[in-house]
Amino acid sequence: MYLKHNAIVLTSDRSFSKPTVFNKQMFVEAANVDSRGIRSWVAKGRRGEIYLSFFNLTPEKTTVSANISKLAALFFPQRKFSKASCKYREIWSKKDFGIAKEETISISINEHGCALFVLNYNWL
Numbered sequence: 001m002y003l004k005h006n007a008i009v010l011t012s013d014r015s016f017s018k019p020t021v022f023n024k025q026m027f028v029e030a031a032n033v034d035s036r037g038i039r040s041w042v043a044k045g046r047r048g049e050i051y052l053s054f055f056n057l058t059p060e061k062t063t064v065s066a067n068i069s070k071l072a073a074l075f076f077p078q079r080k081f082s083k084a085s086c087k088y089r090e091i092w093s094k095k096d097f098g099i100a101k102e103e104t105i106s107i108s109i110n111e112h113g114c115a116l117f118v119l120n121y122n123w124l
Helices: 024-031 068-075
Strands: 003-004 007-011 019-023 040-042 051-056 062-067 084-090 093-101 104-109 114-123
Touching: 003 051, 024 062, 040 062, 040 068, 051 062, 051 068, 068 084, 068 114, 104 114
Parallel strands: none
Antiparallel strands: 003 007, 007 019, 040 051, 051 114, 062 104, 084 093, 084 114
């Protein structure tokens, strides 16, 4: 991910040959990016999964969250999230959260820590 003017460019593959451009405000709303020292990164995998990571740059434990319906709208604008379920897990802790019960997922991240989620949407 890199910033280009007022847009966020998210790459969908490792070669950076097919970038996807989103409005910066849409991404900020979806991934809860702020100026308090929380950074995030998001990408779409080859099988349609979404990778979402958070980086806590602060010296204190912080809870971060993401709106999974807004993330779905970024990558799948032609689909309606109301007709989907989202199963997610955190890679590094190996915690499987199962199917999201709400539109927002959250996790507490230790000082200077990070978290990496994999979200799999099942469209009904």
